[in-house]
Amino acid sequence: MGGALGAGALAACGSTNSRGGGASGGGLKVIGAGSQEAGLRKALDEYKKKDSSFDFNLSFSPADQLQTALRAQLAAGNAPDLHAVYPGNGSAMSMVQLSKANLLADLSDQAWTQKIPAGFRGAYQQDGKTYIFSPGTSVLGAIYNKKAFATAGVEVPTTWSELLTVCETLKKKGIVPLALGAQTPWVTQLVNYALVPGTVYAKQPDFDDKMIAGSASFADSGWADAMGKYLELQKRGFFNDNPNGTTYEQATSMVGTGKAAMAVQVSAVLQAYREAAPSPDDLGMFPFPATDTVADNWIPGGIVVGLAVSAKSKQxxxxxxxxxxxxxxxxxNAWSEAVACVPLYSDGEPKVDPVLTPFLPYLSGNKAVPFMDQRWPNAEVQPTHFAVVQELLGGRNTVAGALKKMDEAYRKSA
Structure with a gap:
């Protein structure tokens, strides 16, 4: 999810401030998103081992500060040399918005850019030029509590109908099937993002191109099916009570402790769920099925928040x-492992968290699509999506009304 929450906020919106690699204020100035810390530090330290003269001044900021303070610094020409950037489009700090404003250095002549898989080029490139480095993909699916599944005697579902049956069985056992912390705005989008690859892109892989050309809409697409299924989960009582009054942190705790069996989430937050569980091994993850045809179930894979070079950098x-x-x-690979994502590419077998293994065939089989907002044309659609889902869950809108609002936001000028 590019945009204000995007891969950065979804990858655990933490904030830390620190300096490393040399004298205060000296060397290359680097500012990262909090979610990048483990991987970015590792890369900087490895580079310093290779080049002892390399010096850097490192700090981290939460997503909202990156969107405001850093964007203002870029416009004023006094930004850090290297800084966090969100992939694709959809926010003030997204690759597309910044490159259009001529604020990013072109990286296209670097050899690694030739290895970017075709399906993810839109997250890295604008007008055929590469402006951002990101180590890989955070997948989205269901994080589940294995003990809760065992208590209810259910297995991981592979179709939509199987999912409904599993949820019904869990509910009868007194276990909340799906924890939903929709009071936290970015969480509202996740169920739709899990379903839309199967309801939209498996049938129309070029849906984003058609949207841009004006020949498709949210309302007249599989988005209506996805939102209908989102509401079906609620109407059947498969979410916790009052999702709009439940936070991300509360939902995380519910799954970790086994009060709830599942939550639709990005792999980047796995660590938070593991910390909420008695044992990290209590938790697994699986692709969230959207259809009753296994072959039509695709996954969302969002390029995680990346790095770019300021076009005005003196270094x-x-x-x-x-x-x-x-x-x-x-x-x-090292960066990806540190932030629990699947490497963008690898020499040989990639080293990934074993929990992500069920998602690898989708990535290698071209059955993965970027998080939807990474190709949206402006920063209006994502917050509109958040709001209409909360309206739906609160009974204050219909699927048709929600998608009409999203189409109107999409058509606003970038």
Missing amino acids: ADQARKFIEFCGQPDIV
């Missing part, structure tokens, strides 16, 4: 060299 050459270093397969 652009050094910054570009660091990005090139990050593009080496061993660094891509």
